[in-house]
Amino acid sequence: MARKTTQTRKAFVTAIAWIIGFLIFFPILWTILMSFKSEGDAIKAPFAMLSSAWTLESYGEVQERSNYLRFFMNSVIISLGSTVLALVIAIPAAWSMAFVPGKRTKDLLMWMLSTKMMPAVGVLVPMYLMFRDFGLLDTRTGLVTILTLINLPIVVWMLYTYFKEIPGEILEAARMDGASLRSEILYVLTPMAVPGIASTMLLNIILAWNEAFWTLQLTTSDAAPLTQFIASYSSPEGLFYAKLSAASTMAIAPILILGWFSQKQLVRGLTFGAVK
Amino acid sequence: MGKITLKSVRKSFGEVDVIPSIDLSIEDGEFVVFVGPSGCGKSTLLRLIAGLEDTTSGSIAIDGQDATDLPPAKRGLAMVFQSYALYPHMSVKKNIMFPLKMAGMDSAAAEARVANAAKILNLTNYLDRKPGQLSGGQRQRVAIGRAIVREPSAFLFDEPLSNLDAALRVNMRQEISELHQTLKTTMIYVTHDQVEAMTMADKIVVLNAGRIEQVGSPLDLYRSPANTFVAGFIGSPKMNLITGAEAAKHNAATIGIRPEHLDITADGPWQGVVGLSEHLGSDTFLKVAIPGMEPITVRAGGELNLRHGDKIGLAPQASKLHRFGADGKNFA
Numbered sequence: 001m002a003r004k005t006t007q008t009r010k011a012f013v014t015a016i017a018w019i020i021g022f023l024i025f026f027p028i029l030w031t032i033l034m035s036f037k038s039e040g041d042a043i044k045a046p047f048a049m050l051s052s053a054w055t056l057e058s059y060g061e062v063q064e065r066s067n068y069l070r071f072f073m074n075s076v077i078i079s080l081g082s083t084v085l086a087l088v089i090a091i092p093a094a095w096s097m098a099f100v101p102g103k104r105t106k107d108l109l110m111w112m113l114s115t116k117m118m119p120a121v122g123v124l125v126p127m128y129l130m131f132r133d134f135g136l137l138d139t140r141t142g143l144v145t146i147l148t149l150i151n152l153p154i155v156v157w158m159l160y161t162y163f164k165e166i167p168g169e170i171l172e173a174a175r176m177d178g179a180s181l182r183s184e185i186l187y188v189l190t191p192m193a194v195p196g197i198a199s200t201m202l203l204n205i206i207l208a209w210n211e212a213f214w215t216l217q218l219t220t221s222d223a224a225p226l227t228q229f230i231a232s233y234s235s236p237e238g239l240f241y242a243k244l245s246a247a248s249t250m251a252i253a254p255i256l257i258l259g260w261f262s263q264k265q266l267v268r269g270l271t272f273g274a275v276k
Numbered sequence: 277m278g279k280i281t282l283k284s285v286r287k288s289f290g291e292v293d294v295i296p297s298i299d300l301s302i303e304d305g306e307f308v309v310f311v312g313p314s315g316c317g318k319s320t321l322l323r324l325i326a327g328l329e330d331t332t333s334g335s336i337a338i339d340g341q342d343a344t345d346l347p348p349a350k351r352g353l354a355m356v357f358q359s360y361a362l363y364p365h366m367s368v369k370k371n372i373m374f375p376l377k378m379a380g381m382d383s384a385a386a387e388a389r390v391a392n393a394a395k396i397l398n399l400t401n402y403l404d405r406k407p408g409q410l411s412g413g414q415r416q417r418v419a420i421g422r423a424i425v426r427e428p429s430a431f432l433f434d435e436p437l438s439n440l441d442a443a444l445r446v447n448m449r450q451e452i453s454e455l456h457q458t459l460k461t462t463m464i465y466v467t468h469d470q471v472e473a474m475t476m477a478d479k480i481v482v483l484n485a486g487r488i489e490q491v492g493s494p495l496d497l498y499r500s501p502a503n504t505f506v507a508g509f510i511g512s513p514k515m516n517l518i519t520g521a522e523a524a525k526h527n528a529a530t531i532g533i534r535p536e537h538l539d540i541t542a543d544g545p546w547q548g549v550v551g552l553s554e555h556l557g558s559d560t561f562l563k564v565a566i567p568g569m570e571p572i573t574v575r576a577g578g579e580l581n582l583r584h585g586d587k588i589g590l591a592p593q594a595s596k597l598h599r600f601g602a603d604g605k606n607f608a
Contacts, residue, residue, distance in 0.1 A: 172328050173361035177422065178349040178378035187374070191365045 028252070034245035035059070042241040058246035066229065068250055075225035075251075077140050078215070079208035082147035083201055086155045089148070091197070094159035099168070109160065112153040120150070120213050131218055140223045143215060147208045155204055162196030199265045202258070209255045226251035277339045278430035278462030279304045280325060285334035287320055287486075294320050295486040297334070302430075302464065302479075307456050310466045311473040312483035312509070318466045319434055321483070325464065326432050327351050339429060349378070354423035355432040358439065360415045362407040362422075369394075369403040372421040379426070386425075393421040396455075413444045420455070430462035437472065449476060470510055474498070482506050504604040507532045513561060513573045515598070522569055528599035528607060535561070535575035537596035544589030548572065550582050564588065 034042055036054045062068065097105050127146070128137075136142030166189070174188045212227040219228055230251050233244040259266065280302040287295040295317045302308050310318040323329040325336060327348035335344045343351050354375070362371050372393055376386040394400045397417040407415055416436060423431055433452070437445045453476050456463050467473055473480050474494045482489040482497065482505070490502040494510075501507035507515045515532045523531045548566035560580040564572045574590060582588065599607040 167359060167361065169357045169359050169361040170363065172348075173355070173357060173422075174363075174374075175328065175348045176326060176353070176355045177375035177426070179374075180349070180378075183378060188363055192363075 028256075031245045031248050031252075034241055035249045037242050039240055039242045042245070046241055058242040059250070062233075062243055062246045062250065066232065068229065071224060071226045071229035071251075072254070074140065074223055075209055075227075075254075078143045078147060078223070078225050079205045081140070081144040082151065082208045083204040085144060085148040086152050086204060087197065087201060090152060090155040090159050090200075093156050094163050097156075097160050098163035098166075099171070109157065112156060116150075116153050124217060127214075128217065136218075138219045138222045138224070142218060143223055143225070146214050146218065147211055150211070150214070151204050151207055154207070155200055158200040158203070159193075159196060162200070163193060165196075166192050195265065199262075202262050202266055206255055206259060277304050278302075278428075279339055280430060280462065280464075281337040282325070283335045283337075285321075285324060285336060286332045287317075287324055287329065288332045293486065295324075298486075298488060300481065300488065300491070302462060305460050305462055307453075307463045307465065307476060307478045308481060309473040309477035309479070310464065310481050310483055311468065311470055312489075314468055316483040317486040318468075318483045320486075322355075322432055322434055322464060322466045326353055326355050328355075352429045353432055354426050354428035354430075355434065356416075356419045356423050356436045358435040360407070360419045360439075362415060362418055364407055367404050367406055368399060368410070368418050368421075371407065371418055372399075372425055375422060375426045389425045390421075393424045396424070396458075397421050412440050413448060416440065416448060417451075420452070424455075424459070428461070430464060433463065433465040435466055435468070437467075438469075452476065471512060474510070480510075482509060484509075500606065501532075501598065502606055504530055504532065504600050507598060507600070507606075513575065516570070516572050517600075518569055518572075520568065523599075526597065526599055529602040530600040530604070532598035532600065533592040533596065535573040537593045538572070538574045539591045539593065540574065540576060540580075540588055541591050542589050544591035546572070546590040546592075548588060548590065550584055550586045550588060553580075553582050553584065555579065562588075564590065566590070 030047075033049060034046070035058055036056070038053060038055050038057060041048075041053070097109065131137045131142055131146075134142075136145070170188060170192070171184060174184045179187065209226075212231075215225050215227045216231055219225070230244070230248050233240060233247045282298055282300040285295065285298045285300075286293070298321065310321060312318050320329060324331055327343070327346060327350075331344055335342055337343060338351055338353070363374065366374065369390055372390045373386050376389060381389075390403075391400075394403055397420060399414070399417055399421060402410060402414060402418075407418065410418065416439075419436070436452075437448050440448060449472060452463075452465075456476075465472075465476060477494055479491060480494055480497055481491050484505050489509075490497060490506045497506055497510045501510060501515075504517055508517060511534055513535050515534045516538075517530050517532050519530050523529060546564075546566050546569070548564040548569075550562050551565050551571065552563040554561040557579065558577075560576045560578070560582070562574040562576065562580075562582060564574055566572055572590065601607060
């Protein structure tokens with residue numbers, strides 16, 4: 001009897017999980033399906049799953065109207081640039097916090113995290129003014145800088161928890177084995193930290209790619225990334241579901257593909273510390 | 277060569293003196309065991325010798341050379357850690373070869389040394405595996421292999437067997453002892469297990485609260501413990517330490533008698549009741565309650581038909597009785 005209830009329970013929980021999974025995935029599915037419909041079909045029955053005629057016309061129109069490649073390149077430069085910069089700052093910071101912690105290391109980490117609890121809108125005006133005065137509005141440099149700064153706490157935290165998992169005794173063993181600081185970092189530390197650095201990098205690229213508050217507020221055209229590309233289709237001239245969906249699909253496709261191929265790394269990166 | 281001399285070595289972490297001051301001399305080729313309860317500073321002392329911790333004051337000399345400020349890599353010592361501390365991303369072979377690579381040895385010579393170490397440690401078939409694919413005992417052997425290939429002037433072992441199960445521990449204990457006989461290199465071994473200390477050491481250093489309580493051969497410590505701490509720590513089961521009126525009869529603050537030095541005789545001076553009896557076959561351990569005294573443990577050889585509640589008489593062997601003063605020091 002006990003076994004039977006477990007089975008029923010298992011089926012029930014599985015069903016719930018599938019439903020939740022589908023609900024989360026639904027908007028993406030809807031967007032993709034919508035992007036292949038004609039604009040007429042899309043307006044007539046936005047929630048119909050199937051269309052009378054599948055078409056690529058929205059994609060054609062989107063490409064004609066705006067230069068997808070330029071937005072795409074901006075997104076790539078901004079997300080990669082801010083990630084590399086954040087890693088360059090965060091790796092040494094996380095090393096020192098993990099391996100030579102001071103009295104205030106814990107406080108410092110908490111303080112860094114607390115900056116993420118503040119709504120971004122709260123500092124929009126001073127940020128905007130600073131960007132204006134430094135001539136950073138609508139520049140890639142400006143966006144790389146701000147995305148580096150807003151993601152830095154998360155990057156430091158992730159690397160810190162990851163480095164914490166590397167047992168200090170292994171580093172001591174390397175020192176006993178005659179390794180200099182350089183060899184210790186090169187042959188022992190880095191190979192052991194690579195998975196952690198890789199998953200941090202991936203997650204940060206995704207966060208930066210999807211960041212839509214600062215990228216929309218601080219750019220207009222020159223440095224505009226794909227978030228701006230999508231936004232430009234929900235304009236006063238009216239909502240064109242199919243074109244908006246085609247633009248959205250084109251904007252999320254690269255990161256979706258990246259996420260798909262790196263999901264193992266990502267899950268590992270997000271759960272480390274949770275399981276030994 | 278591997279003679280290590282510690283002079284007034286002190287270590288404090290912040291305001292806490294972990295090791296107030298230690299003088300110790302370890303001769304070339306000796307097997308020295310640091311033993312003591314957890315938190316007594318034995319691991320810290322080993323890490324000071326290794327160079328993984330800096331001394332607060334005092335000096336450490338290795339083979340007559342002052343090594344106090346040398347980094348670990350320059351001291352010519354090899355260490356085996358409690359957690360094995362193998363490099364998880366390297367194969368067994370690369371793990372063992374790592375110190376040689378760091379020393380810049382050419383690969384043919386390094387290969388030969390690794391092959392030799394693998395043969396001594398029965399690791400030849402596992403050279404291409406990663407540490408994660410090995411059992412606890414095998415990992416421990418890899419850690420020892422990594423230490424051997426450097427041909428260090430001394431080996432440092434930090435509780436190397438405490439992660440192994442009981443049966444394997446006995447095996448590895450013997451393997452390390454045999455290794456010492458083969459290599460004849462100085463070995464310093466830290467443990468909290470006094471059985472390991474007794475069976476392996478040429479010289480035992482008993483530590484308590486950062487101080488050396490006594491240094492001597494295992495049997496020296498067994499026969500003539502310097503104080504009540506050593507008396508209670510060395511020997512299994514523990515020596516019975518008796519205070520009060522019974523000790524006063526012998527003009528001492530405390531008297532000590534080992535469980536194996538008590539004879540069971542009906543007319544013995546100590547009359548008591550068996551509280552607990554443990555039958556191991558080869559030995560029988562009795563816990564005896566005697567009015568006006570601490571509970572006494574008795575070790576009787578062989579199988580003994582005594583049960584809970586039986587009345588027995590005990591007679592301590594006069595020549596094996598230890599007398600300690602109020603300061604805990606042995607009068608003898």
